[in-house]
Amino acid sequence: MAVSHGKNWTSSTNSRRSLASHDPKPKNAEGSAYPQQSLFGRRKGRPLGEDRQAALDNRLPEIDLSPAINQEKQIDLSAVFGGTPSPLWMEIGFGNGEHLATLMRRHPGTYFIGAEPFINGMSAFLMHIKDLPNDKIRVLMDDAIKLCRLLPDKCLDGLYILNPDPWPKTRHHRRRIVSPENLDIFARLLKPGASLIMTTDVPGLADWMVTHANNHTAFTWQAECAADWQTPPEDWIPTRYETKRANGADKMAYLFFERKP
Numbered sequence: 001m002a003v004s005h006g007k008n009w010t011s012s013t014n015s016r017r018s019l020a021s022h023d024p025k026p027k028n029a030e031g032s033a034y035p036q037q038s039l040f041g042r043r044k045g046r047p048l049g050e051d052r053q054a055a056l057d058n059r060l061p062e063i064d065l066s067p068a069i070n071q072e073k074q075i076d077l078s079a080v081f082g083g084t085p086s087p088l089w090m091e092i093g094f095g096n097g098e099h100l101a102t103l104m105r106r107h108p109g110t111y112f113i114g115a116e117p118f119i120n121g122m123s124a125f126l127m128h129i130k131d132l133p134n135d136k137i138r139v140l141m142d143d144a145i146k147l148c149r150l151l152p153d154k155c156l157d158g159l160y161i162l163n164p165d166p167w168p169k170t171r172h173h174r175r176r177i178v179s180p181e182n183l184d185i186f187a188r189l190l191k192p193g194a195s196l197i198m199t200t201d202v203p204g205l206a207d208w209m210v211t212h213a214n215n216h217t218a219f220t221w222q223a224e225c226a227a228d229w230q231t232p233p234e235d236w237i238p239t240r241y242e243t244k245r246a247n248g249a250d251k252m253a254y255l256f257f258e259r260k261p
């Protein structure tokens, strides 16, 4: 695997566990009628500085997947990258993109796709990678699920969803990006043995993600004991959100799942 985390992730012998000592009840009490729409947060914040605006104007078009999305048919990744992109990893909701930019630097032979609808986040990411070549990175400044729906089967070696918006109110749970319907999509995209890596510092969301991923037939939780999900692997790249949580926030959960063969 091109992007590994230096931890000996052995297969779980008991994949149907939850974070708590008891099995939490499935949280999708509102039924399975999740909407197709997955984008609910803000798309723009503070006005952009000149550098960031220039990055959006000049760099984004070179690596932008929106023209491929607009065709509304399955994306030909070889055409998009100018060759077969393998290995290929994706990060959904990369925020300001520090994590994705660091991955790109650490793994120059790996291809990456990133999706982030927040214009300030995308422009920050473009600044982080301004000295890197374009050939192995493609991005979408929009809803990641729109993109996922158009990606081909078994194209991904790994998928990061780091600190997704928690939508803590019960009536908003259907907005969570990790949902049974979206897990079906992720299962379709991930190759057998590929990684689904999710993090959060929100206990209710951690339980939600573990419960739904464990209930899904395609995924196996890699944790063998609490320390496995409570501590990051040695080579973990903390995200901006993770670093900011310092002020008394709850502990992070690092949830590593494997796409079953």
Ligand SMILES: C[S@@+](CC[C@H](N)C(=O)[O-])C[C@H]1O[C@@H](n2cnc3c(N)ncnc32)[C@H](O)[C@@H]1O
Residues within 6 Å of the ligand: 038, 039, 040, 041, 042, 092, 093, 094, 095, 096, 115, 116, 117, 118, 121, 142, 143, 144, 145, 161, 162, 163, 164, 165, 177, 239, 240, 241, 242
């Ligand atoms: C709490 S922030 C975490 C950002 C980053 N992953 C980190 O850990 O610092 C959640 C991010 O997910 C993005 N997001 C929300 N819905 C999304 C969607 N449907 N597709 C892609 N990104 C989305 C938001 O714009 C936001 O940047």
